[in-house]
Amino acid sequence: MEAVRSKIFREEALRHHEGSQQEGDVLRISPAWTRWTYWTVLGLLLVALAYSLLGTLPEYASGPALVKVDGQSQLTVDAPGVVSSVEVRPGQQVEQGQALVRLRSEEETVSLERIQREFELQLIRILRDPSDESARQALTSLRAERELAEARQQARTLRAPQAGVVSDLRIRRGQYVTPGESVVSILGKDVTVSLVALLPGGYRPTLEPGRPLRVELDGFTHEYHTFTIESVGDQIVGPAEIRRFLGPEISDALQLNGPLVVVRARVPSSTFTSNGKTFNYFDGMLARADARVREERILVALIPGLKGALGHEDR
Template sequence: MSPGNRPRIFREEALRHHEGARQEGDLLRISPRWTGWTYWVLLALLLFTLSYSALGTLPEYASGPAVVEVEGRSNLSVDTPGLVASVKVKAGQRVEAGQALVTFLAQGETASLDRIQREFELQLLRVLREPTDESARQTLTSLRAERELAQARQQDRTLRAPHAGVVGSLRVRPGQYISPGASVVTLIGDDVHVTLLALLPGGYRPMLEPGRSLRVEFNGFPHEYHELRIESVGDQIIGPNEARRFLGADVADALTLSGPLVMVRARIGSPTFLSKRRAFNFFDGMQARADARVRSERILVTLVPGLKGALGYEDR
């Protein structure tokens, strides 16, 4: 087979294109402007990071649950058992001294009072008819004392406010049976003091002292922080069971406690607080999250702990 008749491995179109493309490719050109400012930006970021790591600090907080305590409140209870007939008020309502709060079924007391009243009226007629009857007068005096006692017993079946204030909580409902001594109503008086009791990790006790700032976030109001001042710090580190006994069953059941704890108190200056331009009352047992700043450490030392001793850094 002659060279002229030898089959070609490339297509005619590809050969013609190759023969016609005589212009060489141009060099890749990079603009020096963006590479220049990128270099200086990266250098500035590096210097800022090193400076911030050397000078900046990271705070450390002692954090734990907290509850609101309203001082000046009255826990009203009953001395005799009975069924709740009606509840005259509701939580948050203001009441005056002597106002009826809860009534109880008093069928026995009412029947006894009606019987004594009838006997008293009959004996009174006898005395009016025979003024000289000394026995009738003595019986009338005895019935008068019994009537007063029956009236007092009937009045005891209505729980009344001992002073003016605001109803904090109601723990009864109509038809409920109440045992003697059971708490029925919490009444918050006009002269009240609101405090916050925080339960912080016991390991931070040496660094906690009165006057330090306490940041508080109340449950139900996220990302709304209140700055308080620590008023007192407990001298003892206690366990979760002892803390529950101190708080009482009503409050402790709603908290998750673990590890050694120290009690920290802070005074809340007002019985109300603002949230989104609305005023809300503090209620006994409200829960919150408390954070007390105990110290801070250089960021560089946190990243490289070995520098603490070499460079002489100290916690603040």
């Protein structure tokens, strides 16, 4: 019999079975501990229920935004040409009328010199014969041509329209420029800063002037500035119209989707502070804008069907 058992069971199991065994005790639970746990869990449930009934969740209209600096003059060229010299550098202080950029003007110079020679010849004819009417008529015509040629030659030099600081310089010597191309910007003394936010068009009925707008500038993560909404567009437009409104200089840097509404906010200062340092706002700086549009109770957010039963109203 022992041989049969040894074949069925392992020797270790048999030795353990034949050895002395001690039975375990009954599990005992303290009544004080169970009561304390029960009331704690019940209290937490009541607190969570009260918080869900009284607490609210804010809803935000969020979208890209950019900084606009007013009081800045953008200089463009009226005719194509090649840059012969750049007379300034970024950050340089300039006076009104100071030359900034010169374009090659060989054709204008040759034309002006030709007209000037003809003008002097006709003037000599009049001095020799004051009664020469044809010379007088030619002199009058040449005087108008000379003024036009001088204006064309002067137009080949871009001058500062106001005193200020060179804030942007986009050209170099020898570069070819086309009509309408922006080449230099002058930041005047009277500068105002605003923010243009592009928010989802579906939130237009809930957006109003006077409400706060929270802004996070690109490059300054988790640093928020709160501005006041100054105006809200009356039209909801698509991305193509927004790009036309912003212009080619900055529109390509934004990712626009769906219908949008333009919201403007007033920036009270031309500078901002980050980590104890002061920085200037620059035209075209990108940001993220959030406008609070409504709030709803947490319980309603969890169970939308309770909205009517609780008499919930958006705020």
